[in-house]
Amino acid sequence: MILTVSHIMKRFQNPVLEDVSFSVRKGEFLVLFGPNGCGKTTLLHIIAGVMQPDSGSVRCPKKIGFVFQNYRDALFPWKTNLENIAFPLELQRVPKQERLRKATKLVEKLTLSVPLNQYPYQSSGGEQQLVSLLRELLSKPDLLLMDEPFSALHHESRAYLRNTVQDLARKLKLTVVFVTHDITEAVQLGDRVVLLNSKKEVRVTLSRAERVVHSKAFQRMRKKFEAHL
Amino acid sequence: MKKVLSLVLLLMFWIFLTWTNSVHPVFLPPMHSVLHALHDLLLSSGLDVMSTLGRTIAGFLLGVFIAVPLGVFLGVHRGLYNTVSWYIDFLRSVPVTAMFPLFLVFFGFGNTSKIAMSAWASGFILLVNTINGVRSTKLNRRVMAQVKHATRTQILTKITFPETLPFIFTGMKIGTSWSLIVVLVAEMFIGTTHGLGRRIYDASILFDTPMVLACIFIVGCVGLVTNYLLTLWEKSVVHWKV
Numbered sequence: 276m277i278l279t280v281s282h283i284m285k286r287f288q289n290p291v292l293e294d295v296s297f298s299v300r301k302g303e304f305l306v307l308f309g310p311n312g313c314g315k316t317t318l319l320h321i322i323a324g325v326m327q328p329d330s331g332s333v334r335c336p337k338k339i340g341f342v343f344q345n346y347r348d349a350l351f352p353w354k355t356n357l358e359n360i361a362f363p364l365e366l367q368r369v370p371k372q373e374r375l376r377k378a379t380k381l382v383e384k385l386t387l388s389v390p391l392n393q394y395p396y397q398s399s400g401g402e403q404q405l406v407s408l409l410r411e412l413l414s415k416p417d418l419l420l421m422d423e424p425f426s427a428l429h430h431e432s433r434a435y436l437r438n439t440v441q442d443l444a445r446k447l448k449l450t451v452v453f454v455t456h457d458i459t460e461a462v463q464l465g466d467r468v469v470l471l472n473s474k475k476e477v478r479v480t481l482s483r484a485e486r487v488v489h490s491k492a493f494q495r496m497r498k499k500f501e502a503h504l
Numbered sequence: 505m506k507k508v509l510s511l512v513l514l515l516m517f518w519i520f521l522t523w524t525n526s527v528h529p530v531f532l533p534p535m536h537s538v539l540h541a542l543h544d545l546l547l548s549s550g551l552d553v554m555s556t557l558g559r560t561i562a563g564f565l566l567g568v569f570i571a572v573p574l575g576v577f578l579g580v581h582r583g584l585y586n587t588v589s590w591y592i593d594f595l596r597s598v599p600v601t602a603m604f605p606l607f608l609v610f611f612g613f614g615n616t617s618k619i620a621m622s623a624w625a626s627g628f629i630l631l632v633n634t635i636n637g638v639r640s641t642k643l644n645r646r647v648m649a650q651v652k653h654a655t656r657t658q659i660l661t662k663i664t665f666p667e668t669l670p671f672i673f674t675g676m677k678i679g680t681s682w683s684l685i686v687v688l689v690a691e692m693f694i695g696t697t698h699g700l701g702r703r704i705y706d707a708s709i710l711f712d713t714p715m716v717l718a719c720i721f722i723v724g725c726v727g728l729v730t731n732y733l734l735t736l737w738e739k740s741v742v743h744w745k746v
């Protein structure tokens with residue numbers, strides 16, 4: 276198990292997380308599903324170690340990536356998209372030329388089209404979210420946390436990025452914890468879905484080919500999933 | 505083009521009024537006498553202009569160098585800020601002109617107290633702006649860096665400070681005008697051998713309206729130019745906001 280979350284409790288004014296436990300295998304794509312305000316972001320913050328739980332424990336790898344819901348608050352507007360992607364290497368004091376070269380290489384390797392020399396505010400929402408995803412991938416995280424990364428995007432870019440993440444996760448054998456309250460997203464991406472409210476788990480038994488929204492199997496899985504809500 | 509035309513019309517109106525003697529020259533002197541005073545001011549007493557400008561810049565820079573680091577520090581340490589915010593709010597509510605006597609006691613009648621007052625005035629504006637800027641920085645950016653094991657210094661210099669820059673620039677633009685105002689007032693009331701404030705004061709006692717207008721013109725130009733330069737600088741640095 277690359278991530279083990281055991282009996283997490285957290286309350287602010289009201290209890291938010293009550294006895295949350297689950298674990299994630301290496302290479303697994305886990306979806307955390309729950310309605311607004313049920314504590315999904317709080318849980319990710321606790322996993323990432325930037326917030327302490329009241330009780331319970333987390334075992335988590337050192338190198339994690341974090342993709343946020345609001346890409347506007349996550350990228351640096353004073354840096355170009357390329358410099359944003361290279362930021363993790365800047366923290367490791369890699370010289371500028373070298374880190375920009377490495378960032379460019381990553382984008383080329385993944386054959387994604389990103390306006391590298393534009394600033395984030397000159398790029399579309401989808402492009403910006405892709406940039407913040409690439410920034411996290413550059414540091415080759417052992418675990419990638421994604422907090423409703425597409426919910427602030429338009430419909431088309433949402434579908435495009437969903438497919439991109441699906442491809443990348445497979446190609447790069449990523450281990451992902453993906454938060455969402457979108458059923459389509461959960462079913463298309465997840466190997467397993469943890470329902471935070473009812474603490475149930477749903478295994479998504481779809482093959483690669485069946486993970487397209489219009490397939491019969493997909494719709495059946497979706498129905499089965501809805502039955503658990 | 506319209507701007508130039510409106511200026512020409514305004515000047516012609518001025519000439520017309522003085523030509524026909526419809527206004528007493530104490531209220532509106534003829535243009536040539538103002539130009540003459542301006543010429544005087546710039547050639548024979550360029551020192552006045554330079555003194556005022558020098559004090560303003562010195563005070564403003566002093567304000568920046570004290571207030572910006574202090575503001576970042578207080579903005580980051582919220583607990584400390586909550587304890588001292590009360591004092592800051594009180595002190596910035598007292599017009600610095602009311603504190604002239606204190607500055608005189610501490611810094612004497614020379615340049616030091618004028619510069620200190622001007623630093624105080626712009627410093628408080630910058631302090632408040634910087635603190636607000638730091639406090640409005642986005643949590644997600646810091647979380648992202650923390651997850652990557654960034655040091656506190658890295659977060660401060662690579663994230664918090666650049667994110668605060670738009671607020672600092674706003675503070676600087678308001679701060680420069682306050683520095684100028686306070687220097688002028690200080691020159692008028694504390695006195696000085698050279699300085700536009702003193703010039704205005706002396707001229708007004710003698711009802712030398714051309715000189716008053718010439719001084720006002722210079723002060724206006726100084727204000728306009730500083731604001732223009734700061735705006736240019738702002739546009740190149742915080743390009744994402746403007």
Ligand SMILES: Nc1ncnc2c1ncn2[C@@H]1O[C@H](COP(=O)(O)OP(=O)(O)OP(=O)(O)O)[C@@H](O)[C@H]1O
Binds near residue numbers: 287309311312315
């Ligand atoms: N730092 C905090 N202080 C106080 N209350 C908080 C804090 N962070 C979160 N909360 C509260 O905890 C609850 C869960 O918040 P959280 O952001 O984790 O929910 P979420 O599931 O991510 O919601 P959303 O779907 O809107 O993103 C909310 O009621 C929120 O008001």
Ligand SMILES: [Mg+2]
Binds near residue numbers: 316422
């Ligand atoms: Mg959330």
